[in-house]
Each structure stands twice: as C-alpha cells, then as structure tokens.
Amino acid sequence: QVQLVESGGGLVQAGGSLRLSCAASGGTGSRYAMGWSRQAPGKEREFVARISWSGASTIYADSVKGRFTISRDNAKNTVYLQMNSLKPEDTAVYTCAAQGSGTWYKSEAYDYWGQGTQVTVSS
Numbered sequence: 001q002v003q004l005v006e007s008g009g010g011l012v013q014a015g016g017s018l019r020l021s022c023a024a025s026g027g028t029g030s031r032y033a034m035g036w037s038r039q040a041p042g043k044e045r046e047f048v049a050r051i052s053w054s055g056a057s058t059i060y061a062d063s064v065k066g067r068f069t070i071s072r073d074n075a076k077n078t079v080y081l082q083m084n085s086l087k088p089e090d091t092a093v094y095t096c097a098a099q100g101s102g103t104w105y106k107s108e109a110y111d112y113w114g115q116g117t118q119v120t121v122s123s
Helices: none
Strands: 003-007 010-013 018-025 033-039 046-051 058-060 068-073 078-083 092-099 110-113 117-122
Touching: 003 092, 003 110, 018 033, 018 092, 018 117, 033 068, 033 078, 046 068, 046 078, 046 092, 058 068, 078 092
Parallel strands: 010 117
Antiparallel strands: 003 018, 018 078, 033 046, 033 092, 046 058, 068 078, 092 110, 092 117
16 A cells, blocks of 8 residues: 655746655555646646656656656655646646556556645736
8 A cells, every 4th residue: 555645735926836746655656657637626637747667757748748847766755746837727736646557647547646735826
C-alpha cells in the first residue's frame, strides 16, 4: 500500500510559479511511474504530466507543455511539479497518483491517489 501526500498548492497571480510536491510512503513508491492530474469545478479530470519510475521519460498534456516540469527524487520518494507562467485556467485541485498500467492520461491506469492540493491563479 502506497500513501501519497501532496503539498505546495496555494494562491498565486497570473504569470507566477508554484512547485507542488508529492511524498510517497508505505511501499515501493519509487518503483511506480507517477502522474499529476487536475480537476476544476464542473470539469473533467485532466492529466497534465507523467514521469517514469526512473525519471528518464516524461510526457505532458499540450495545455501545460513548456510551462510545467515534472521531476522526481527517488531517494526522497518525492515527485515534483514545477509550474511556471501560471494562468487563471490552471486553477484546479492537483492530485498525484501512482501508475500501475494502462494509458497515462486515464484514471484507471493509476493504483494509488493522493488527496489533492488546491492551486488558485488570480488574474
């Protein structure tokens, strides 16, 4: 069983930056590929980034490509999402998840989920 805890959310002005962290405990969290998704009120969940267990491979949604960077430190069992040039439309609850198998941008691919952290971008 893997527990995931996100931190680093908050309120930021448009154009600003935030770094989210996702700390894993209770299992072999470093052996999972990890993804970050977000969900705004009334909208479907959108997967924004995914990183392989080694960190060698990353992939991004078009909506965040060039602005967001996913990374991980397996020694610390932590995955990060650096978010730059934030826009009001980035406002959402951001959640990290550990991927079991399947398509990276689909919820059913993930075995473990965090509780989420709120990111609010003001205009």
